[in-house]
Amino acid sequence: MNIGSNILEIRKYIPTHVKLVAVSKTKPVSDLEEAYQAGQRIFGENKALEMRDKHEIMPNNIEWHFIGHLQTNKIKYIISFVSLIHSIDSFKLLKEVNKEALKHNRCVDCLLQFHIATEESKFGLDMQETHELLQSEEFSKLNNIRIVGVMGMATYTENQELIRKEFRQLKQYFIETKEKHFINDHSFCEISMGMSGDYKIAIEEGSTLVRIGSSIFGERNYVNVVS
Ligand SMILES: *Cc1c(COP(=O)(O)O)cnc(C)c1O
Secondary structure, rough: OHHHHHHHHHHHOOOOOOOEEEEOOOOOOHHHHHHHHHOOOOEOOOOOHHHHHHHHOOOOOOOEEEEOOOOOEEEEEEEEEEEEEEEOOHHHHHHHHHHHHHHOOOEEEEEEOOOOOOOOOOEEHHHHHHHHHHOOOOOOOOOEEEEEEEEEOOOOOOOOHHHHHHHHHHHHHHHEEEEEEHHOOOOOOOOOOOOOOOHHHHHHHOOOOEEEEEEOOOOOOOOOOOO
């Protein structure tokens, strides 16, 4: 497993308008350093404390993306440096992110996570909740967050057609949200979809951010990981 060459191989496949998020969750800093040596500058993590610790050790010119379910009491650990939160799955979370960002005098970019998989377990909003959120007066007062797009996770399955259908659904959600709420807002432009097993389909269906872990860093071992 050579992390640098994995990254170069994947980059060959990714068009220039699509950004690669290297998902380094559970992996040691030495692995992130190898990716960094290969030119990787965007890293994705799904645990707040783990991301904070890695951020403290790694160079400063990295974009840290938070991609997991974010508990409101953990926002404070990442809010001073996080570049993009992919996983806004409730209005409550968005309001808390805004509150913490205000304390740091920042405006933090966020994606709305939609529920697109058939699995119950995946977090996310539906279209109606999203419209209600974006139309509310409360939302219009959140000056320390900026919604820049959508995110979703497809069902974990071998069924390529199901995956494609779910990514198409997310693209539709993106278009509908853009038309109704962000029509003149050019910063609303991101669709975060695609992981190691399905990023090629995701790119065909319009992804602008692929989140790739195991194809870069190898399989994850969840034993001994601090949460
Ligand atoms: C772990 C994770 C990924 C990366 O998964 P791989 O299959 O290892 O590429 C992408 N997105 C999210 C939200 C994740 O939690």
